Amino acid sequence: MTTHTSNLAAFLRSHRERLKPEQVGLASHGRRRTPGLRRGELATLAGLSVEYLERLEQGRDTNPSGAVLTALADALRLSQDEKQHLALLAMRQHSATLLPVPRPVGDDPRPGVRELLGRLDPTPACLLGPVYNVVTWNAAWETAARPLGVLDLDPPDLVRYHFLNPKARRTFDDQSWAETADEVVGWLRAAEPDWGDDDAFRALMSDVHTVPEFASRWAAHTIASRRPASKRVWHPGAGHLNIRLEVLFVGEANHWLQLWLPSDEDTATALASLTRTRTDPVPHPREPREPAREA
Numbered sequence: 001m002t003t004h005t006s007n008l009a010a011f012l013r014s015h016r017e018r019l020k021p022e023q024v025g026l027a028s029h030g031r032r033r034t035p036g037l038r039r040g041e042l043a044t045l046a047g048l049s050v051e052y053l054e055r056l057e058q059g060r061d062t063n064p065s066g067a068v069l070t071a072l073a074d075a076l077r078l079s080q081d082e083k084q085h086l087a088l089l090a091m092r093q094h095s096a097t098l099l100p101v102p103r104p105v106g107d108d109p110r111p112g113v114r115e116l117l118g119r120l121d122p123t124p125a126c127l128l129g130p131v132y133n134v135v136t137w138n139a140a141w142e143t144a145a146r147p148l149g150v151l152d153l154d155p156p157d158l159v160r161y162h163f164l165n166p167k168a169r170r171t172f173d174d175q176s177w178a179e180t181a182d183e184v185v186g187w188l189r190a191a192e193p194d195w196g197d198d199d200a201f202r203a204l205m206s207d208v209h210t211v212p213e214f215a216s217r218w219a220a221h222t223i224a225s226r227r228p229a230s231k232r233v234w235h236p237g238a239g240h241l242n243i244r245l246e247v248l249f250v251g252e253a254n255h256w257l258q259l260w261l262p263s264d265e266d267t268a269t270a271l272a273s274l275t276r277t278r279t280d281p282v283p284h285p286r287e288p289r290e291p292a293r294e295a
Contacts, residue, residue: 007193008089009059014221015076016042016057023077045075062093085190085223092193102254105131105200109255117257122275124260127250130191131201132184133157135255140275144260147236159184159204163211171233180231185217186224194254226256230263238270 017036021028024037024045032038037045043053048068055061056072064072069090073083091099109127117125117138124144126137134156137145145151149167153160162168162177162184172180188204195201208214229245242263249256262268 006059007196008062008086008093009057011086011089011221012053012072012076013057014219015078015082018220019076024075042072042075046071048072064090079223081186081190081223081225085193088193102130102194105129105133105195105198109135110251113250113255113257120259122272124271124275126258127255128158128258130195130254131157131198131204132159132187133200141260144235144271144274148233157204159188160207163208163214171235173232173234176232181213181217182222183224183229185214186222187226189218189221190223190225235270235274238274241267241270243267 016039017034019036019042021037021041024041026037026041039053039057040050043050046053046068048071052061056064056068069086073086076082078086106129113127114136117127117136120140121138122140124138124141126141126145127135129135134150142151148171149165150156150158150161152165152167162181169177191201209218226247226249228247231243231245233241233243235241244261244263246259246261247256248259260271262271
């Protein structure tokens with residue numbers, strides 16, 4: 001696992017290398033040996049010396065001021081989530097003792113949270129941990145999620161499911177799979193400063209870091225926060241479902257509730273049917289339907 005110093009250095013380098021000159025009003029002349037902005041171009045935009053920026057990107061300077069971080073964030077066109085992450089990386093370098101010690105990934109939720117999940121039934125809902133691990137869930141969520149393969153692993157987690165379980169490719173179409181992969185890796189990157197040394201985080205990274213689709217996204221240092229999202233999924237018991245994933249943060253262990261809410265009447269009807277009765281599998285749209293049997 002990388003150190004907090006190398007995390008900040010790698011974050012700065014990766015965001016410089018992915019920023020195109022045209023995005024910051026610079027002309028791109030000829031062929032460049034490296035992608036993105038040159039170090040001198042970023043230094044000029046941020047009002048820093050090239051030598052100082054080099055020390056930051058090599059991890060030799062570990063105490064940049066707030067003004068320097070702000071200048072770099074603006075020059076790199078960072079999003080609000082990325083700015084917050086940059087500040088956290090810097091604090092982890094030189095003020096880690098001021099930050100609260102995060103609870104372990106496997107920390108148990110309060111009994112009241114489990115009771116709340118039960119009371120949310122028949123709305124499918126689960127409790128997720130800081131590295132997208134599924135901590136607990138209600139009966140409706142199990143009924144909806146188990147046929148998708150989400151519960152194939154014990155304990156289940158949505159990172160391994162998305163990158164290691166072939167069923168995820170059936171659940172999402174290609175575009176939705178890629179968008180969800182971006183989100184999943186962005187959430188994991190955001191969690192790294194707090195949980196990167198946790199055994200559960202290390203084991204997860206050991207399992208997925210060799211998957212090319214994961215590795216390329218991880219190297220980009222993209223950050224994402226947990227927000228509500230809309231997903232279109234294929235369910236073997238109900239066909240296509242248009243779902244709104246609502247997010248509610250819970251307690252001090254950085255758990256968060258994820259609720260599956262229908263986006264349209266057809267999905268509402270299908271989810272209600274799933275939670276009431278078991279249905280025969282619906283043929284996947286990428287697979288040929290079996291011919292009807294003669295009576």
